[in-house]
Amino acid sequence: MARVTELRVNGVRRRMDADPDRMLLSVLRDDLDLTGTKYGCGEGQCAACTVLVDGQPMRSCITKVGAVAGKHILTIEGLAPKDGLHPVQEAFLEADAMQCGWCTPGMILGAVALLRHNPDPSEEEIVAGMNGHICRCGTYPRVVRAIQEASRKGGAA
Amino acid sequence: MITRRDFLSAGGIVVVLVNDLEAQESGGRRGRRGFGRPMPKAVSAWLHIGEDGAITAYTGKVEVGQNSRTSLTQAVAEELRVKPPAIGMIMGDTYLTPFDMGTFGSMTTPQMWPQMRKAAAAAREMLVDLAAQKWKVDRASVRVADGRVRNGSRSAGFGELTHGQKLTCTITASEALTAATEWKVAGTSVPKVNARAMVTGAHKYAYDMKRPGMLYGKVAYPPSFGAKLVSLEASAAEKMPGVKVVHEEDFVGVAAADPETAERALAALKAQWNPLAAETNSRDVYEYFKKHAESGPPAGVQLTPYTVAYIAHTPLEPRAAVAEWSSDGKLTVWTGTQRPFGVRDELVQHFGLAEDHVHVFMPDTGSGYGGKHTGETAIEAARLAKAAGHPVKRNWTRQEEMTWAYFRPGALIEVGGTVNPDGSIASWDFHSYNPGGAGLASPYEIANRREQEHRTRTPLRQGSYRALAATAHNFVRESYMDELAHSIGMDPLEFRLKNAKNERLRAAIQAAADKFGWKTRRKMASQSGVNSSVTGFGISAGFEKGGYFGCCVEIAVTNGTVKVVRVVEAFECGAIVNPEHLHNQVEGAIIMGLGGALFEHIDFAENKIITNRLSRYRVPRFADVPKIESVLLDRKDIVSAGAGETPIMGIAPAVGNAIFDATGQRIRKLPMAPNGIGGAANASAAAVL
Numbered sequence A: 001m002a003r004v005t006e007l008r009v010n011g012v013r014r015r016m017d018a019d020p021d022r023m024l025l026s027v028l029r030d031d032l033d034l035t036g037t038k039y040g041c042g043e044g045q046c047a048a049c050t051v052l053v054d055g056q057p058m059r060s061c062i063t064k065v066g067a068v069a070g071k072h073i074l075t076i077e078g079l080a081p082k083d084g085l086h087p088v089q090e091a092f093l094e095a096d097a098m099q100c101g102w103c104t105p106g107m108i109l110g111a112v113a114l115l116r117h118n119p120d121p122s123e124e125e126i127v128a129g130m131n132g133h134i135c136r137c138g139t140y141p142r143v144v145r146a147i148q149e150a151s152r153k154g155g156a157a
Numbered sequence B: 001m002i003t004r005r006d007f008l009s010a011g012g013i014v015v016v017l018v019n020d021l022e023a024q025e026s027g028g029r030r031g032r033r034g035f036g037r038p039m040p041k042a043v044s045a046w047l048h049i050g051e052d053g054a055i056t057a058y059t060g061k062v063e064v065g066q067n068s069r070t071s072l073t074q075a076v077a078e079e080l081r082v083k084p085p086a087i088g089m090i091m092g093d094t095y096l097t098p099f100d101m102g103t104f105g106s107m108t109t110p111q112m113w114p115q116m117r118k119a120a121a122a123a124r125e126m127l128v129d130l131a132a133q134k135w136k137v138d139r140a141s142v143r144v145a146d147g148r149v150r151n152g153s154r155s156a157g158f159g160e161l162t163h164g165q166k167l168t169c170t171i172t173a174s175e176a177l178t179a180a181t182e183w184k185v186a187g188t189s190v191p192k193v194n195a196r197a198m199v200t201g202a203h204k205y206a207y208d209m210k211r212p213g214m215l216y217g218k219v220a221y222p223p224s225f226g227a228k229l230v231s232l233e234a235s236a237a238e239k240m241p242g243v244k245v246v247h248e249e250d251f252v253g254v255a256a257a258d259p260e261t262a263e264r265a266l267a268a269l270k271a272q273w274n275p276l277a278a279e280t281n282s283r284d285v286y287e288y289f290k291k292h293a294e295s296g297p298p299a300g301v302q303l304t305p306y307t308v309a310y311i312a313h314t315p316l317e318p319r320a321a322v323a324e325w326s327s328d329g330k331l332t333v334w335t336g337t338q339r340p341f342g343v344r345d346e347l348v349q350h351f352g353l354a355e356d357h358v359h360v361f362m363p364d365t366g367s368g369y370g371g372k373h374t375g376e377t378a379i380e381a382a383r384l385a386k387a388a389g390h391p392v393k394r395n396w397t398r399q400e401e402m403t404w405a406y407f408r409p410g411a412l413i414e415v416g417g418t419v420n421p422d423g424s425i426a427s428w429d430f431h432s433y434n435p436g437g438a439g440l441a442s443p444y445e446i447a448n449r450r451e452q453e454h455r456t457r458t459p460l461r462q463g464s465y466r467a468l469a470a471t472a473h474n475f476v477r478e479s480y481m482d483e484l485a486h487s488i489g490m491d492p493l494e495f496r497l498k499n500a501k502n503e504r505l506r507a508a509i510q511a512a513a514d515k516f517g518w519k520t521r522r523k524m525a526s527q528s529g530v531n532s533s534v535t536g537f538g539i540s541a542g543f544e545k546g547g548y549f550g551c552c553v554e555i556a557v558t559n560g561t562v563k564v565v566r567v568v569e570a571f572e573c574g575a576i577v578n579p580e581h582l583h584n585q586v587e588g589a590i591i592m593g594l595g596g597a598l599f600e601h602i603d604f605a606e607n608k609i610i611t612n613r614l615s616r617y618r619v620p621r622f623a624d625v626p627k628i629e630s631v632l633l634d635r636k637d638i639v640s641a642g643a644g645e646t647p648i649m650g651i652a653p654a655v656g657n658a659i660f661d662a663t664g665q666r667i668r669k670l671p672m673a674p675n676g677i678g679g680a681a682n683a684s685a686a687a688v689l
Helices: A024-031 A087-094 A104-117 A123-130 A140-153 B020-025 B068-080 B108-135 B158-162 B195-199 B235-239 B259-268 B285-291 B340-351 B376-388 B398-404 B470-487 B492-499 B503-516 B579-598 B651-663 B680-688
Strands: A004-009 A012-018 A050-053 A056-059 A072-074 B012-018 B043-049 B055-059 B087-091 B143-145 B148-151 B154-157 B166-171 B215-219 B228-233 B244-248 B251-256 B270-274 B304-308 B320-325 B331-335 B358-361 B392-395 B411-419 B425-433 B449-454 B526-528 B531-544 B547-558 B561-572 B627-633
Touching: A004 A024, A012 A024, A024 B259, A050 A104, A056 A104, A087 A104, A087 A140, A087 B195, A104 A123, A104 A140, A104 B195, A123 A140, A140 B579, B012 B108, B043 B108, B055 B068, B055 B108, B068 B087, B068 B108, B108 B143, B108 B148, B108 B154, B108 B158, B108 B166, B148 B158, B154 B158, B215 B259, B215 B376, B235 B259, B244 B376, B251 B259, B251 B376, B285 B411, B285 B425, B304 B470, B320 B376, B331 B340, B331 B376, B340 B358, B340 B376, B376 B392, B411 B470, B425 B470, B470 B492, B470 B531, B470 B579, B470 B651, B492 B503, B492 B531, B503 B531, B503 B547, B503 B561, B503 B627, B531 B651, B547 B651, B561 B579, B561 B651, B579 B627, B579 B651
Parallel strands: A004 A072, B012 B166, B055 B087, B215 B392, B331 B358, B425 B449, B561 B627
Antiparallel strands: A004 A012, A050 A056, A050 A072, B012 B043, B043 B055, B143 B148, B148 B154, B215 B251, B228 B270, B244 B251, B304 B411, B320 B331, B320 B392, B411 B425, B526 B531, B531 B547, B547 B561
16 A cells, blocks of 8 residues: 555645554654644543544544545644634533543544534433543543533534 | 742742741741842742742642642632732742652642742732832731732732842741631632643643654563563664664663654564563452461451452553753653652662753643652653663553553451440451551541551552552441441441541531432332342441541442442532532542442453453443532631542442442452452452452
């Protein structure tokens, strides 16, 4: 398979040169310095590495970069316009939905994808939709509240 | 920003807070006009108000998600009468901040928080002095409010007063601290001060650090604990472009320009290891504790054994460090640690450096829970960087994190007791093997008690964990309290209140029971198809590190599967510093505690960790979370204590007592239900003892 020489990340075409078998997480963090996407487990168990690929949440730690060449990749850095916040980011601040913050970018992108798919989720649907995300600090109830609040205010998609 | 070195030459106002003990030893001189004296050694905090009015506070404490950055900012803002965003808080930097033992033991709030307030209060009084001199008025007519110094209709900003000044003040004891009942900023729900950088991904954690010319390091660990390196064939790796192989005795590592090359180089190493014979495994370890104990209970006492498994902290950001050597032999390390000065000392010792040649900086870190006290990644990165002649990043993978970090200790705890017909406890015997001494003493009134820690050997590396041994001890104590209550047919709440004399403990128990509706609780048996669900209620209480709690839970047991439905925990730790963040800590501790209560356990055998990744080690997730109500008791008349640890202690025994209530089955082990309850899971535990 050909080397990956360009990625479309956060609306920008980024020149690069990567083995297609490398994981997207490493390319984002180490090559493109987009460190808002976090490593947590390397086996798709914790979702700290969640990014959106053509709008779908993907675990970048188990996604080969060759599989996403030419697709639209959205990381936490590109979620809101510069100096602005996305409604889901605002809802996380409002609900104090973090402690150490390591899981937060992945949680937010997971929540954005959930709300795009289902703008008015029930609590059970939020729990089911977010269950792949781990927060070791245990802020889960606050994340649920943040998603409910973002849903209530609308415009989260 | 000022460094330790140029601290005394800085313009503006500098307040140095000296450790009380040293001040007493040196004669106890205090005062706000100690200009020109040499800087004392035992400084615990300092504060600077620049000639531009910028306020910067310095502390060796660190932020790992417990929101100490916010609470300490509140402390300074309160006493300086400014808004929190006006304050810069420099934390955990061995070149910039005073020495600090480390961020553990819930000490930030009881120790550093008042020290920050004292420093800020002293600075406030200096500003009052400056204004009184400038305006030639009595200082009693000058006050500080809303970030300005005021006298009648006159006012001045801090920068106007400090401009052209160079004042140093050394304080040792009480300045005029604002009473909790008068707090304007402290005691309120100030939002997390750097939360925005977390939701945008802008915050740089140690794992995210990058330096010019930086290489990526990997380490070849032995396949099992204690194995010795017999031989190493590294020529294939050494031939890879840009790869540096480091081999120093048993340490084997590689550094390369990108992480993939480093991985390939590591895989190309052919190392032979001589394994060490294993002394025990996770099934037999409780007998091992007993066998190797340095002491034991007196003969003839009837005791019931409980066990607690080793568990892993599993901070979501694994341990990480970037190390960089300068041409003059100085070492700078960025790392996520609860003890930046401790890691500095490890580096000083390992490399034989002068203390001031090692600079350790700790960015706010992706959690620790007591697990990040040591400097493994810092030393690995520095070794590789020294050999490679480039900065090196050493980020542990999850598998490395779950193998080479230390664990929360496993425990064998034997307990016995007798109870009088009126419900008072007549005797209490409590013998603990391995977990440590925290929380060993019962908070209940018992005249005839023997509580002993028996030191023994640990087959795994073990260390600090949120609340230390208090979680294990409280699980056993509060489970056995339930056993005693049932032995005389007394309600578990009544039994606790009968034996709890401490007013704060009683208030916490009562508050939890009231909110929960303990006295009016009713079991609702439900039947749906083949699944019959049984309800159970459980209660627990305790005290540790200045915090008191009562905890009530409702569970549902369906075909052996335990679901925690509702938790009410009342918590009291003196005057509340930040209510929203305290709620967040209590909720988070309950959820983290659910993992150790129900399913978290490290399996090991043949000196290897079997549960060494998240697909093999279950931690609490969204679907495990019950409805949680945290009830905060605000005691403005009591000095604030920390809250990062103690709230984790209540959940396990309350759930265990609820399982007994639901099923009649007493589970005397943590975790209680790794594969549900009943049948094989418990039979194997019984076989151990």
